[in-house]
Amino acid sequence: MMSFLADYIYYIGAFGLILIGFYIILIKHNLIKVIIGLGILDTGVNLFLISVGYITKGTAPIFSGPGIDSEHMVDPVPQALVLTAIVIGVAVLALALSLAIRLYQHYDTLNLRKIREQKW
């Protein structure tokens, strides 16, 4: 049990964040809370990608001195992809919040049920 927990604790953390993000998007009715759930889902997926690329007893992939061996280094490709994904995540959140502000100025509420009832 302890060795199972030690191996898979990062997977359980990332997986829990993805589930909680999905729950917020499906169940809650306030628009800003749905956007918060989108941000939590994004963080969970990034954590999962980095934890897949980890090699046991590896170090960071930077040759900072003249005598570092390249035998035990962590995989650098998932780190480059996650760097891109974090910046795109913040751009999507900014655009979604600007659309939420315009929606509030037009309907004067942010409750998704009430917005769906008014057809105009």
Add this chain to the structure above:
Amino acid sequence: MTFIVSFLVVFMLVGAVAASAFRDLISAVIAAALVSLIASILFYFLQAPDVAMAEAAIGAALTAAIFIIAIRRTRRYEE
């Protein structure tokens, strides 16, 4: 070592559940910023310093700031 990582993961999941349960939207945003900060620490434990720096600067500071500015222009409490 495993004990520290398990404690941090439990703290992160409690923060995410709190972000879903709060009715005051500013408290929910601060709980989401706590999730981003603990994820940045976990990135450092997984030997990825570039990603840890990017997540701490963008996820914990700028995302919380633009959420609070947007909440100030709409309502504060969830109906």
Add this chain to the structure above:
Amino acid sequence: MRKAVAIVLLIIVTVGISLSLAKIPFGAPKTKVGKRYIEEGIEDTGATNIVTSVVVNYRGFDTLGEVTVLFIAAIGLGVVLTTSKREEMRKIQPASLILYTGCRLLFPLILVFGTYVFVHGHLTPGGGFQGGAIIASGFLLIYLGCRERRINRVVSNLAESLGGLIFVVIGLLGLVFGGYFLFNFLPKGTANALFSAGIIPIVYIAIGFKVGSELAGIIDNLIEES
């Protein structure tokens, strides 16, 4: 009714993900591409930070796509938020003297630290995106502390456009000199020196300027009190 459907969907997703996660071992080497990038990274590019050489040199076209997505998001936000009707003028309280002086003292230090992070991107952990985010945090401090100032929109738009233009022009110069887009045509130099690794420092400086002024422009658009 909707809650029941959502819970059933979540249970299906849980079972599916946990069945496939049990097959991925934690900590075993999985791909061969990473090993090739680590072993031949310094001879190909000259940068000692392997993640930087993957982002700018081996996968430079993806970085160009990401810079485009950020640009589209900033423009979309500017278009959506300008055609709003006038809100009531909120009275801005002036900041106290300690806050004003402290923010004015901290702002140049944050700018210097952000510049250091993106200039040394090919030697230490860091790079264009992290440095740009730190510079945008410095501008956020000015908005919160000294509340009457606004950033100069002309200079910010100029820095953003010049950053993107320099990135594309360097790519086209690589097409002229080498044979493919974003070819590394400057000399590689010795490892661990500041002026080394070909086009990588120039590209990261351009990206640092662009991302910093873009995020500061997003905050300025959101804060605009009519």
